[in-house]
């Protein structure tokens with residue numbers, strides 16, 4: 001067996017001890033005589049799994065008691081519609097457009113009301129984050145929506161908008177659990193799990209309970225499709241229908257891993273900062289590769305860079321794959337390369353990548 005260093009933006013690497021635990025449980029989960037993939041979601045085993053997973057998220061992320069946690073299908077993209085359907089009570093919301101996913105979220109919200117673009121960083125091809133304190137927010141906005149880490153462009157927020165009386169909604173798909181988060185700053189946090197948590201197939205939302213039980217202006221709550229109504233789904237503990245059982249189980253294993261093997265999110269953040277520093281320090285110390293992002297907004301999770309030209313980028317990706325560093329090709333919107341260095345990417349993977357980059361530079365500069 002030969003595991004590669006997988007720099008994919010998602011689905012992405014999972015911690016080896018988690019994969020091994022899943023493998024050990026596979027044929028006979030805790031004496032049930034079956035795998036988690038095969039068991040009823042109404043069984044006592046699964047009941048324990050979903051409760052432990054939720055408790056694990058609460059513990060790891062320090063989620064206050066007045067927040068509910070839900071497990072949903074449809075990915076983060078479905079949350080782009082669920083957020084306005086459930087929360088756009090005034091018929092308008094403020095969207096900060098800092099990349100492709102926040103743009104998509106705003107476009108989806110515009111189907112249900114006014115998605116006002118309160119700020120955008122499109123003028124500089126999304127290489128920075130607008131100053132959140134300088135933005136004029138609409139006092140009538142139902143919520144302010146941000147994408148906290150821009151997976152494609154490799155940028156992240158340092159400060160998040162905080163406006164009295166207007167809840168902040170954040171897509172944290174590509175940075176959740178990478179560092180401690182003060183959940184109390186948000187009305188709703190949501191994320192697809194396939195970047196930093198679990199296999200693909202699920203989104204998780206963490207919602208302050210006073211936001212529940214409502215709906216978009218002009219859309220009565222009973223007209224929201226059942227599977228898109230947070231309140232209905234949360235009232236049934238995410239088991240209105242068959243939930244994504246395997247993803248919930250894997251999320252639980254990752255929470256155990258973060259608590260017991262990493263030692264919590266403070267520790268995880270130290271490891272992630274160190275990994276990102278190795279890569280950015282290298283990029284800053286030479287001029288063959290270029291990272292276009294304004295340094296204060298650099299993402300700790302997704303590091304974008306280009307070589308001198310697109311043909312060289314291609315050559316780089318091919319040589320990297322050959323050497324066991326896979327999925328480094330940048331998103332088609334930006335080109336170049338992108339190293340996604342999520343929680344499960346070992347420090348050694350980043351160190352070895354930098355050695356490879358330097359070797360390639362020497363051979364091709």
Ligand SMILES: *Cc1c(COP(=O)(O)O)cnc(C)c1O
Pocket residue numbers: 010074075076077078101147149150151171172173174192193195
């Ligand atoms: C990947 C990603 C999405 C899309 O997630 P799906 O689960 O594929 O719908 C949305 N937002 C961000 C920030 C992402 O990184």
